[in-house]
Amino acid sequence: MISSVSSLPRSAHRPRPEATPYVDLTRAEWSALRDKTPLPLTAEEVEKLRGLGDVIDLDEVRDIYLPLSRLLNLYVGATNGLRGALNTFLGEQGSQSGTPFVIGVAGSVAVGKSTVARLLKALLARWPEHPRVELVTTDGFLLPMKELQERGLMSRKGFPDSYDRRALTRFVADIKAGKDEVTAPVYSHLIYDIVPGQRLTVRRPDILIVEGLNVLQPALPGKDGRTRVALADYFDFSVYVDARTEDIERWYLSRFRKLRRTAFQDPSSYFRKYTQVSEEEALDYARTTWRTINRPNLTENVAPTRGRATLVLRKGPDHKVQRLSLRKL
Numbered sequence: 001m002i003s004s005v006s007s008l009p010r011s012a013h014r015p016r017p018e019a020t021p022y023v024d025l026t027r028a029e030w031s032a033l034r035d036k037t038p039l040p041l042t043a044e045e046v047e048k049l050r051g052l053g054d055v056i057d058l059d060e061v062r063d064i065y066l067p068l069s070r071l072l073n074l075y076v077g078a079t080n081g082l083r084g085a086l087n088t089f090l091g092e093q094g095s096q097s098g099t100p101f102v103i104g105v106a107g108s109v110a111v112g113k114s115t116v117a118r119l120l121k122a123l124l125a126r127w128p129e130h131p132r133v134e135l136v137t138t139d140g141f142l143l144p145m146k147e148l149q150e151r152g153l154m155s156r157k158g159f160p161d162s163y164d165r166r167a168l169t170r171f172v173a174d175i176k177a178g179k180d181e182v183t184a185p186v187y188s189h190l191i192y193d194i195v196p197g198q199r200l201t202v203r204r205p206d207i208l209i210v211e212g213l214n215v216l217q218p219a220l221p222g223k224d225g226r227t228r229v230a231l232a233d234y235f236d237f238s239v240y241v242d243a244r245t246e247d248i249e250r251w252y253l254s255r256f257r258k259l260r261r262t263a264f265q266d267p268s269s270y271f272r273k274y275t276q277v278s279e280e281e282a283l284d285y286a287r288t289t290w291r292t293i294n295r296p297n298l299t300e301n302v303a304p305t306r307g308r309a310t311l312v313l314r315k316g317p318d319h320k321v322q323r324l325s326l327r328k329l
């Protein structure tokens with residue numbers, strides 16, 4: 001006898017897949033897209049990338065970041081097309097040309113955001129359609145140390161409230177609005193503070209990359225129920241760099257060990273004191289910083305923004321990207 005269940009169409013038996021706005025790709029599936037990527041790296045460019053000083057493996061560049069630069073190149077073209085449509089619609093009333101394409105790069109302290117951002121800058125600048133690529137890190141918008149101390153925020157450095165978020169959003173809004181010159185304060189890891197009197201200037205780039213812990217945070221609540229604009233509202237594309245927390249801690253400690261042998265040796269380094277105690281004592285400090293500042297910030301503030309990214313890069317213990325989730329809806 002044929003049961004009523006088995007007489008249902010085949011699709012009715014299948015469990016409904018969980019609704020997700022992402023398409024998930026393995027490393028192999030993503031890297032296969034490399035073959036469709038024009039502009040393979042030349043030997044000279046490989047050398048140039050080495051000159052960035054990053055330890056990144058060149059197979060990783062070819063398999064992961066080269067296809068990503070192609071995807072972004074397609075997005076830039078499509079976004080310009082949309083802008084053209086808007087300009088046709090608006091006519092004289094507010095149409096704009098030369099609007100930069102803005103990319104956000106988010107993730108924990110030490111997950112490798114700066115490395116990914118520097119690499120993307122170099123790879124994107126190779127495309128004749130968008131040679132002028134600027135990279136800005138959000139640390140320039142941290143409150144100066146004196147202010148952090150006065151507000152009791154020294155042990156919350158990197159948390160959303162340790163930044164001048166309004167100034168950061170205004171900075172990106174001004175660049176996007178096509179202002180000729182926009183400036184930002186500069187942060188120094190050496191002095192662990194904003195550098196007095198120093199500014200960074202951005203002049204009408206084709207692409208702006210904004211890298212930082214909190215770039216995907218939602219907008220602050222506005223006064224009187226008014227909606228505020230979030231930094232991410234200005235992004236045309238965003239990347240969240242993801243990894244297991246235990247791996248990120250290991251990378252944080254290993255970077256600290258390396259800095260102790262190099263940058264911390266500088267007499268003006270805020271961290272010079274850690275070159276004058278044993279490695280174990282110095283690492284105790286780094287472990288405490290991780291446990292009390294960077295890990296809670298990751299859990300409470302950074303990781304919850306992952307679902308807002310256009311692309312999530314999931315790294316394995318060796319920094320190699322293992323899985324990618326690309327927003328399709």
Ligand SMILES: Nc1ncnc2c1ncn2[C@@H]1O[C@H](COP(=O)(O)OP(=O)(O)O)[C@@H](O)[C@H]1O
Nearest residue numbers: 055056108109110111112113114115251255319
């Ligand atoms: N792809 C990679 N391969 C190997 N090491 C890497 C890679 N990306 C980052 N690292 C290392 O991991 C540490 C953290 O990277 P970094 O880009 O400084 O992180 P973040 O900007 O997120 O704080 C650094 O020591 C860096 O050299």
Ligand SMILES: CC(C)(COP(=O)(O)O)[C@@H](O)C(=O)NCCC(=O)O
Nearest residue numbers: 109137138139157158212213289293
């Ligand atoms: C400067 C940072 C807050 C990162 O800032 P970002 O560029 O992501 O805005 C971070 O690297 C940092 O120094 N955190 C403080 C705790 C620590 O010393 O690790």
